[in-house]
Amino acid sequence: MRDKILYGLGAFAILILINDIVHIMGLPDEVNQGAIFKIIFFHVPVAITALTAAAVALIASVLFLVTKNFVYDALAVAVTEVGLAFLAANLVTGSLWGRVIWGVYWAWDARLTSALVCWLLYAGYLMLRHAIEEPTQRATFAAVFSIFAFIDVPIVIFSIKWWRTQHPQPVFWGGGSFPSAWLPYFLWNLVAMLLIGTIFTMTRLRQEESQRELDYLRRLAHSM
Amino acid sequence: MGFLHQAFVITVKDLRAELRTKEAVNSSFAFALVILLLFSFAFDSFEETTQQMAGGLLWIVFAFAGTLILNRSFARELPNDCLDALIAAPISGAALFLGKAVANFILVMAVELISLPVFGIFSNVHWTRQFPELMLVLVLGSWGMTIIGTIFSALTVNIRLREVMLPMLTYPILIPPLMGAMQLTSGLVAGTPIAPDTVVWLKVLIGFDVVYTAVSLFLVETVLVG
Numbered sequence: 001m002r003d004k005i006l007y008g009l010g011a012f013a014i015l016i017l018i019n020d021i022v023h024i025m026g027l028p029d030e031v032n033q034g035a036i037f038k039i040i041f042f043h044v045p046v047a048i049t050a051l052t053a054a055a056v057a058l059i060a061s062v063l064f065l066v067t068k069n070f071v072y073d074a075l076a077v078a079v080t081e082v083g084l085a086f087l088a089a090n091l092v093t094g095s096l097w098g099r100v101i102w103g104v105y106w107a108w109d110a111r112l113t114s115a116l117v118c119w120l121l122y123a124g125y126l127m128l129r130h131a132i133e134e135p136t137q138r139a140t141f142a143a144v145f146s147i148f149a150f151i152d153v154p155i156v157i158f159s160i161k162w163w164r165t166q167h168p169q170p171v172f173w174g175g176g177s178f179p180s181a182w183l184p185y186f187l188w189n190l191v192a193m194l195l196i197g198t199i200f201t202m203t204r205l206r207q208e209e210s211q212r213e214l215d216y217l218r219r220l221a222h223s224m
Numbered sequence: 225m226g227f228l229h230q231a232f233v234i235t236v237k238d239l240r241a242e243l244r245t246k247e248a249v250n251s252s253f254a255f256a257l258v259i260l261l262l263f264s265f266a267f268d269s270f271e272e273t274t275q276q277m278a279g280g281l282l283w284i285v286f287a288f289a290g291t292l293i294l295n296r297s298f299a300r301e302l303p304n305d306c307l308d309a310l311i312a313a314p315i316s317g318a319a320l321f322l323g324k325a326v327a328n329f330i331l332v333m334a335v336e337l338i339s340l341p342v343f344g345i346f347s348n349v350h351w352t353r354q355f356p357e358l359m360l361v362l363v364l365g366s367w368g369m370t371i372i373g374t375i376f377s378a379l380t381v382n383i384r385l386r387e388v389m390l391p392m393l394t395y396p397i398l399i400p401p402l403m404g405a406m407q408l409t410s411g412l413v414a415g416t417p418i419a420p421d422t423v424v425w426l427k428v429l430i431g432f433d434v435v436y437t438a439v440s441l442f443l444v445e446t447v448l449v450g
Contacts, residue, residue, distance in 0.1 A: 065446060113399075120396040127392060131383040141379050144443050145393065148375075151435060152397060 053083025234323025
Protein backbone atom coordinates (compact mmCIF):
# COMPACT_ATOMS: atom_id res chain seq x y z
CA MET A 1 0.00 0.00 0.00
CA ARG A 2 2.73 2.42 1.02
CA ASP A 3 4.57 1.65 -2.23
CA LYS A 4 1.54 2.50 -4.31
CA ILE A 5 1.05 5.80 -2.49
CA LEU A 6 4.72 6.61 -3.08
CA TYR A 7 4.45 5.76 -6.80
CA GLY A 8 1.31 7.88 -7.05
CA LEU A 9 2.94 10.84 -5.31
CA GLY A 10 6.01 10.47 -7.52
CA ALA A 11 3.94 10.47 -10.70
CA PHE A 12 2.07 13.54 -9.43
CA ALA A 13 5.32 15.38 -8.68
CA ILE A 14 6.71 14.61 -12.14
CA LEU A 15 3.50 15.85 -13.79
CA ILE A 16 3.68 19.10 -11.83
CA LEU A 17 7.32 19.56 -12.80
CA ILE A 18 6.73 18.91 -16.52
CA ASN A 19 3.77 21.29 -16.54
CA ASP A 20 5.81 23.94 -14.70
CA ILE A 21 8.86 23.62 -16.92
CA VAL A 22 6.74 24.02 -20.06
CA HIS A 23 5.09 27.15 -18.65
CA ILE A 24 8.29 28.64 -17.27
CA MET A 25 9.97 28.22 -20.66
CA GLY A 26 7.14 30.31 -22.15
CA LEU A 27 7.65 33.18 -19.70
CA PRO A 28 9.50 36.30 -20.95
CA ASP A 29 13.12 36.84 -19.89
CA GLU A 30 13.86 39.15 -16.99
CA VAL A 31 14.98 42.64 -18.14
CA ASN A 32 18.39 42.76 -16.49
CA GLN A 33 19.27 39.11 -15.97
CA GLY A 34 17.82 37.38 -19.05
CA ALA A 35 16.89 33.71 -19.10
CA ILE A 36 19.11 32.75 -16.15
CA PHE A 37 16.63 34.49 -13.84
CA LYS A 38 14.31 31.52 -14.26
CA ILE A 39 16.64 29.40 -12.16
CA ILE A 40 14.94 31.03 -9.18
CA PHE A 41 11.95 28.76 -9.83
CA PHE A 42 14.16 25.86 -8.77
CA HIS A 43 16.81 27.50 -6.62
CA VAL A 44 14.44 28.79 -3.96
CA PRO A 45 12.02 25.81 -3.71
CA VAL A 46 15.03 23.51 -3.35
CA ALA A 47 16.35 25.73 -0.54
CA ILE A 48 12.99 25.74 1.23
CA THR A 49 12.82 21.94 0.93
CA ALA A 50 16.31 21.64 2.42
CA LEU A 51 15.31 23.90 5.32
CA THR A 52 12.15 21.86 5.85
CA ALA A 53 14.29 18.73 5.94
CA ALA A 54 16.52 20.33 8.59
CA ALA A 55 13.46 21.18 10.68
CA VAL A 56 12.06 17.65 10.35
CA ALA A 57 15.49 16.26 11.31
CA LEU A 58 15.46 18.44 14.43
CA ILE A 59 11.96 17.30 15.42
CA ALA A 60 12.83 13.65 14.78
CA SER A 61 16.05 14.01 16.80
CA VAL A 62 14.27 15.59 19.77
CA LEU A 63 11.54 12.93 19.58
CA PHE A 64 14.19 10.22 19.58
CA LEU A 65 15.90 11.65 22.67
CA VAL A 66 12.54 11.87 24.44
CA THR A 67 11.02 8.52 23.42
CA LYS A 68 14.11 6.43 22.49
CA ASN A 69 12.02 5.06 19.63
CA PHE A 70 14.33 4.09 16.76
CA VAL A 71 11.75 5.00 14.13
CA TYR A 72 12.59 8.65 14.82
CA ASP A 73 16.29 7.95 14.47
CA ALA A 74 15.65 6.32 11.09
CA LEU A 75 13.54 9.31 10.06
CA ALA A 76 16.26 11.73 11.19
CA VAL A 77 18.97 10.06 9.11
CA ALA A 78 16.67 9.64 6.10
CA VAL A 79 15.54 13.24 6.06
CA THR A 80 19.05 14.57 6.72
CA GLU A 81 20.47 12.71 3.74
CA VAL A 82 17.69 13.98 1.50
CA GLY A 83 18.05 17.51 2.84
CA LEU A 84 21.78 17.38 2.14
CA ALA A 85 21.07 16.43 -1.50
CA PHE A 86 18.61 19.31 -1.85
CA LEU A 87 21.01 21.77 -0.27
CA ALA A 88 23.66 20.58 -2.72
CA ALA A 89 21.19 21.25 -5.57
CA ASN A 90 20.62 24.70 -4.08
CA LEU A 91 24.35 25.43 -4.00
CA VAL A 92 24.82 24.17 -7.58
CA THR A 93 21.92 26.18 -9.03
CA GLY A 94 23.15 29.22 -7.11
CA SER A 95 26.65 28.76 -8.54
CA LEU A 96 25.30 28.55 -12.09
CA TRP A 97 23.37 31.77 -11.58
CA GLY A 98 26.41 33.44 -10.03
CA ARG A 99 28.59 32.45 -13.00
CA VAL A 100 26.27 34.27 -15.39
CA ILE A 101 25.43 37.33 -13.27
CA TRP A 102 28.49 37.85 -11.07
CA GLY A 103 31.00 36.27 -13.47
CA VAL A 104 32.22 33.85 -10.81
CA TYR A 105 30.89 30.51 -9.67
CA TRP A 106 31.50 31.28 -6.06
CA ALA A 107 31.50 34.59 -4.22
CA TRP A 108 32.22 34.37 -0.50
CA ASP A 109 29.18 36.31 0.53
CA ALA A 110 27.36 35.64 3.74
CA ARG A 111 24.52 33.51 2.47
CA LEU A 112 26.61 31.32 0.20
CA THR A 113 29.05 30.80 3.03
CA SER A 114 26.31 29.99 5.50
CA ALA A 115 24.67 27.53 3.10
CA LEU A 116 28.02 25.81 2.65
CA VAL A 117 28.54 25.79 6.42
CA CYS A 118 25.14 24.14 6.86
CA TRP A 119 26.02 21.58 4.21
CA LEU A 120 29.26 20.77 6.01
CA LEU A 121 27.43 20.58 9.34
CA TYR A 122 24.94 18.03 8.11
CA ALA A 123 27.68 16.16 6.26
CA GLY A 124 29.38 16.02 9.67
CA TYR A 125 26.19 14.48 11.05
CA LEU A 126 26.45 11.63 8.54
CA MET A 127 30.18 11.22 9.19
CA LEU A 128 29.54 11.03 12.93
CA ARG A 129 26.94 8.32 12.32
CA HIS A 130 29.37 6.30 10.22
CA ALA A 131 32.01 6.49 12.94
CA ILE A 132 29.85 5.02 15.71
CA GLU A 133 29.13 1.29 15.73
CA GLU A 134 26.77 0.84 18.64
CA PRO A 135 23.18 1.66 17.49
CA THR A 136 21.88 3.32 20.67
CA GLN A 137 24.98 5.46 21.08
CA ARG A 138 24.94 6.31 17.39
CA ALA A 139 21.33 7.42 17.50
CA THR A 140 21.78 9.45 20.70
CA PHE A 141 24.97 11.22 19.65
CA ALA A 142 23.61 11.91 16.17
CA ALA A 143 20.42 13.38 17.67
CA VAL A 144 22.44 15.66 19.96
CA PHE A 145 24.60 16.73 17.03
CA SER A 146 21.53 17.40 14.90
CA ILE A 147 20.19 19.78 17.56
CA PHE A 148 23.53 21.59 17.66
CA ALA A 149 23.57 21.84 13.88
CA PHE A 150 20.02 23.13 13.64
CA ILE A 151 20.82 26.04 15.94
CA ASP A 152 23.19 27.18 13.19
CA VAL A 153 20.34 27.32 10.65
CA PRO A 154 18.75 30.57 11.94
CA ILE A 155 22.16 32.17 11.46
CA VAL A 156 21.86 31.27 7.78
CA ILE A 157 18.51 32.99 7.50
CA PHE A 158 19.44 36.10 9.42
CA SER A 159 22.99 36.38 8.17
CA ILE A 160 21.74 38.16 5.07
CA LYS A 161 20.66 40.97 7.35
CA TRP A 162 23.77 40.91 9.54
CA TRP A 163 26.34 41.09 6.80
CA ARG A 164 26.58 43.31 3.81
CA THR A 165 26.11 40.83 1.09
CA GLN A 166 26.23 40.33 -2.66
CA HIS A 167 23.36 37.86 -2.61
CA PRO A 168 20.25 39.44 -4.12
CA GLN A 169 17.74 40.45 -1.47
CA PRO A 170 14.74 38.12 -1.37
CA VAL A 171 12.28 39.07 -4.10
CA PHE A 172 9.27 37.61 -2.30
CA TRP A 173 9.21 39.40 1.01
CA GLY A 174 9.85 43.00 1.97
CA GLY A 175 9.55 45.09 -1.18
CA GLY A 176 10.49 42.39 -3.62
CA SER A 177 9.69 42.60 -7.31
CA PHE A 178 8.63 39.07 -8.18
CA PRO A 179 5.63 39.32 -10.60
CA SER A 180 2.54 37.98 -8.89
CA ALA A 181 1.41 36.28 -12.10
CA TRP A 182 4.53 34.09 -11.95
CA LEU A 183 3.92 33.10 -8.37
CA PRO A 184 1.75 30.01 -9.12
CA TYR A 185 4.60 28.35 -11.06
CA PHE A 186 6.91 29.07 -8.20
CA LEU A 187 4.50 27.65 -5.65
CA TRP A 188 3.78 24.56 -7.76
CA ASN A 189 7.51 23.99 -8.08
CA LEU A 190 7.75 24.27 -4.31
CA VAL A 191 5.02 21.66 -3.95
CA ALA A 192 6.82 19.39 -6.41
CA MET A 193 10.15 19.73 -4.60
CA LEU A 194 8.58 19.08 -1.20
CA LEU A 195 6.83 16.02 -2.66
CA ILE A 196 10.06 14.71 -4.16
CA GLY A 197 11.79 15.31 -0.86
CA THR A 198 9.07 13.38 0.95
CA ILE A 199 9.24 10.48 -1.50
CA PHE A 200 13.03 10.26 -1.20
CA THR A 201 12.76 10.38 2.58
CA MET A 202 10.10 7.66 2.70
CA THR A 203 12.16 5.43 0.41
CA ARG A 204 15.26 6.00 2.50
CA LEU A 205 13.27 5.41 5.66
CA ARG A 206 12.17 2.02 4.38
CA GLN A 207 15.78 1.12 3.65
CA GLU A 208 16.62 1.97 7.25
CA GLU A 209 13.75 -0.16 8.50
CA SER A 210 14.86 -3.08 6.33
CA GLN A 211 18.39 -2.63 7.65
CA ARG A 212 17.13 -2.76 11.21
CA GLU A 213 15.14 -5.92 10.46
CA LEU A 214 18.22 -7.50 8.89
CA ASP A 215 20.29 -6.59 11.96
CA TYR A 216 17.63 -8.12 14.18
CA LEU A 217 17.55 -11.36 12.16
CA ARG A 218 21.33 -11.53 12.16
CA ARG A 219 21.43 -11.16 15.94
CA LEU A 220 18.73 -13.81 16.24
CA ALA A 221 20.69 -16.20 14.04
CA HIS A 222 23.82 -15.63 16.15
CA SER A 223 22.00 -16.26 19.40
CA MET A 224 20.60 -19.62 18.22
CA MET B 225 28.44 20.03 47.77
CA GLY B 226 26.80 22.58 45.49
CA PHE B 227 26.79 22.48 41.73
CA LEU B 228 29.47 25.13 41.34
CA HIS B 229 31.67 23.50 43.95
CA GLN B 230 31.41 20.18 42.11
CA ALA B 231 32.38 21.88 38.86
CA PHE B 232 35.25 23.62 40.65
CA VAL B 233 36.59 20.29 41.94
CA ILE B 234 36.58 18.88 38.41
CA THR B 235 38.34 22.00 37.12
CA VAL B 236 41.07 21.75 39.74
CA LYS B 237 41.48 18.02 39.09
CA ASP B 238 41.86 18.58 35.33
CA LEU B 239 44.28 21.47 35.75
CA ARG B 240 46.37 19.52 38.25
CA ALA B 241 46.53 16.50 35.94
CA GLU B 242 47.53 18.74 33.07
CA LEU B 243 50.15 20.67 35.06
CA ARG B 244 51.79 17.40 36.11
CA THR B 245 52.26 16.14 32.57
CA LYS B 246 51.87 19.40 30.59
CA GLU B 247 51.31 17.18 27.56
CA ALA B 248 48.35 19.07 26.06
CA VAL B 249 49.63 22.59 26.75
CA ASN B 250 53.15 21.89 25.52
CA SER B 251 52.06 20.18 22.33
CA SER B 252 49.45 22.84 21.71
CA PHE B 253 51.92 25.70 22.11
CA ALA B 254 54.54 23.93 20.00
CA PHE B 255 51.92 23.43 17.33
CA ALA B 256 50.96 27.11 17.48
CA LEU B 257 54.62 28.04 17.00
CA VAL B 258 54.90 25.76 13.98
CA ILE B 259 51.82 27.29 12.37
CA LEU B 260 53.13 30.81 13.04
CA LEU B 261 56.40 29.78 11.41
CA LEU B 262 54.55 28.41 8.37
CA PHE B 263 52.54 31.63 8.11
CA SER B 264 55.78 33.60 7.97
CA PHE B 265 56.61 31.75 4.76
CA ALA B 266 53.10 32.10 3.34
CA PHE B 267 52.65 35.80 4.11
CA ASP B 268 55.14 38.66 4.10
CA SER B 269 54.76 40.24 7.54
CA PHE B 270 55.73 43.71 6.27
CA GLU B 271 52.96 43.82 3.67
CA GLU B 272 49.94 45.90 4.58
CA THR B 273 47.55 43.10 3.54
CA THR B 274 49.13 40.77 6.11
CA GLN B 275 48.49 43.38 8.80
CA GLN B 276 44.86 43.59 7.73
CA MET B 277 44.31 39.87 8.09
CA ALA B 278 46.30 39.56 11.32
CA GLY B 279 43.14 38.71 13.25
CA GLY B 280 42.22 35.94 10.84
CA LEU B 281 45.68 34.38 11.00
CA LEU B 282 45.72 34.62 14.77
CA TRP B 283 42.39 32.85 15.18
CA ILE B 284 43.38 30.10 12.77
CA VAL B 285 46.37 29.49 15.04
CA PHE B 286 44.10 29.53 18.11
CA ALA B 287 41.55 27.19 16.54
CA PHE B 288 44.19 24.66 15.48
CA ALA B 289 46.12 24.80 18.74
CA GLY B 290 42.93 24.78 20.81
CA THR B 291 41.75 21.57 19.15
CA LEU B 292 44.79 19.75 20.52
CA ILE B 293 43.84 20.70 24.08
CA LEU B 294 40.15 19.96 23.60
CA ASN B 295 40.85 16.59 22.00
CA ARG B 296 42.62 15.52 25.18
CA SER B 297 39.86 16.69 27.49
CA PHE B 298 37.79 13.50 27.65
CA ALA B 299 40.36 11.21 26.01
CA ARG B 300 42.56 11.77 29.07
CA GLU B 301 39.94 9.93 31.14
CA LEU B 302 39.92 6.79 29.00
CA PRO B 303 42.88 4.90 30.55
CA ASN B 304 41.93 2.94 33.70
CA ASP B 305 38.23 3.61 32.90
CA CYS B 306 38.39 6.99 34.64
CA LEU B 307 35.54 8.28 32.48
CA ASP B 308 33.18 5.58 33.76
CA ALA B 309 34.18 6.41 37.31
CA LEU B 310 33.54 10.11 36.71
CA ILE B 311 30.12 9.38 35.23
CA ALA B 312 29.31 7.09 38.14
CA ALA B 313 30.43 9.74 40.65
CA PRO B 314 27.59 11.44 42.55
CA ILE B 315 27.75 14.66 40.52
CA SER B 316 25.57 15.74 37.63
CA GLY B 317 26.79 15.50 34.06
CA ALA B 318 26.38 19.25 33.76
CA ALA B 319 28.77 19.85 36.69
CA LEU B 320 31.32 17.47 35.18
CA PHE B 321 30.99 19.21 31.83
CA LEU B 322 31.20 22.73 33.25
CA GLY B 323 34.26 21.80 35.30
CA LYS B 324 36.00 20.35 32.29
CA ALA B 325 34.99 23.31 30.10
CA VAL B 326 36.43 25.81 32.59
CA ALA B 327 39.69 23.83 32.85
CA ASN B 328 39.93 23.68 29.05
CA PHE B 329 39.15 27.38 28.83
CA ILE B 330 42.02 28.22 31.19
CA LEU B 331 44.42 26.02 29.21
CA VAL B 332 43.28 27.42 25.85
CA MET B 333 43.59 30.98 27.15
CA ALA B 334 47.07 30.22 28.49
CA VAL B 335 48.25 28.97 25.09
CA GLU B 336 46.65 31.96 23.39
CA LEU B 337 48.21 34.47 25.75
CA ILE B 338 51.66 32.96 25.20
CA SER B 339 51.14 32.81 21.42
CA LEU B 340 49.94 36.40 21.19
CA PRO B 341 53.28 38.16 21.93
CA VAL B 342 55.10 35.65 19.73
CA PHE B 343 52.66 36.43 16.95
CA GLY B 344 53.15 40.15 17.55
CA ILE B 345 56.93 39.81 17.17
CA PHE B 346 56.84 37.43 14.19
CA SER B 347 54.18 39.35 12.29
CA ASN B 348 55.30 42.83 13.26
CA VAL B 349 51.91 43.61 14.82
CA HIS B 350 51.51 46.05 17.73
CA TRP B 351 48.70 44.13 19.36
CA THR B 352 48.66 45.95 22.74
CA ARG B 353 47.04 49.17 21.50
CA GLN B 354 43.47 48.12 22.38
CA PHE B 355 44.40 45.70 25.10
CA PRO B 356 41.19 45.53 27.25
CA GLU B 357 38.89 45.14 24.24
CA LEU B 358 41.22 42.58 22.69
CA MET B 359 41.10 40.57 25.93
CA LEU B 360 37.30 40.73 25.87
CA VAL B 361 37.22 39.33 22.32
CA LEU B 362 39.79 36.70 23.27
CA VAL B 363 37.73 35.57 26.26
CA LEU B 364 34.43 35.47 24.34
CA GLY B 365 35.89 33.71 21.30
CA SER B 366 37.82 31.21 23.40
CA TRP B 367 34.79 30.41 25.55
CA GLY B 368 32.71 29.63 22.44
CA MET B 369 35.52 27.48 21.09
CA THR B 370 35.92 25.72 24.42
CA ILE B 371 32.24 25.00 25.03
CA ILE B 372 31.75 23.46 21.57
CA GLY B 373 35.09 21.67 21.76
CA THR B 374 34.36 20.19 25.18
CA ILE B 375 30.88 18.88 24.37
CA PHE B 376 32.11 17.41 21.07
CA SER B 377 35.11 15.97 22.85
CA ALA B 378 32.61 14.07 24.99
CA LEU B 379 30.67 13.11 21.87
CA THR B 380 33.69 11.76 20.00
CA VAL B 381 35.70 10.25 22.86
CA ASN B 382 34.70 6.67 22.17
CA ILE B 383 34.55 6.64 18.39
CA ARG B 384 36.91 5.71 15.64
CA LEU B 385 39.02 8.50 14.11
CA ARG B 386 38.50 10.72 17.15
CA GLU B 387 41.35 13.09 16.29
CA VAL B 388 39.93 13.70 12.81
CA MET B 389 36.28 13.83 13.79
CA LEU B 390 36.60 16.57 16.42
CA PRO B 391 37.84 19.34 14.11
CA MET B 392 35.55 18.12 11.30
CA LEU B 393 32.53 18.56 13.59
CA THR B 394 33.57 21.65 15.54
CA TYR B 395 34.96 24.00 12.89
CA PRO B 396 31.75 24.34 10.84
CA ILE B 397 29.74 25.09 13.99
CA LEU B 398 32.44 27.50 15.18
CA ILE B 399 32.47 29.53 11.97
CA PRO B 400 30.15 32.33 13.19
CA PRO B 401 32.12 33.08 16.39
CA LEU B 402 35.44 32.63 14.60
CA MET B 403 34.35 35.09 11.90
CA GLY B 404 33.31 37.54 14.58
CA ALA B 405 36.52 37.12 16.56
CA MET B 406 38.64 37.43 13.39
CA GLN B 407 36.86 40.64 12.31
CA LEU B 408 37.14 42.23 15.74
CA THR B 409 40.72 41.13 16.35
CA SER B 410 41.92 42.45 12.99
CA GLY B 411 40.52 45.87 13.86
CA LEU B 412 41.78 45.85 17.43
CA VAL B 413 45.38 44.88 16.69
CA ALA B 414 45.41 47.63 14.04
CA GLY B 415 44.51 50.08 16.83
CA THR B 416 40.88 50.83 15.95
CA PRO B 417 38.45 50.35 18.85
CA ILE B 418 35.16 48.47 18.48
CA ALA B 419 32.86 50.82 16.55
CA PRO B 420 29.07 50.77 16.12
CA ASP B 421 29.44 48.93 12.79
CA THR B 422 31.55 46.15 14.28
CA VAL B 423 29.68 45.80 17.57
CA VAL B 424 27.31 43.36 15.83
CA TRP B 425 30.20 40.86 15.87
CA LEU B 426 30.45 41.25 19.61
CA LYS B 427 26.75 40.41 19.78
CA VAL B 428 27.32 37.35 17.61
CA LEU B 429 30.06 36.20 20.00
CA ILE B 430 28.00 36.80 23.14
CA GLY B 431 24.85 35.26 21.64
CA PHE B 432 26.75 32.20 20.44
CA ASP B 433 28.40 31.70 23.83
CA VAL B 434 25.14 32.02 25.76
CA VAL B 435 23.07 29.80 23.46
CA TYR B 436 25.59 26.99 23.13
CA THR B 437 26.55 27.04 26.81
CA ALA B 438 22.88 26.58 27.70
CA VAL B 439 22.26 23.86 25.11
CA SER B 440 25.44 22.01 26.08
CA LEU B 441 24.64 22.05 29.80
CA PHE B 442 21.15 20.81 28.97
CA LEU B 443 22.23 17.97 26.65
CA VAL B 444 25.48 16.79 28.22
CA GLU B 445 23.74 14.34 30.54
CA THR B 446 22.30 12.61 27.47
CA VAL B 447 25.73 12.45 25.87
CA LEU B 448 27.51 11.04 28.91
CA VAL B 449 24.89 8.64 30.20
CA GLY B 450 23.12 7.86 26.90
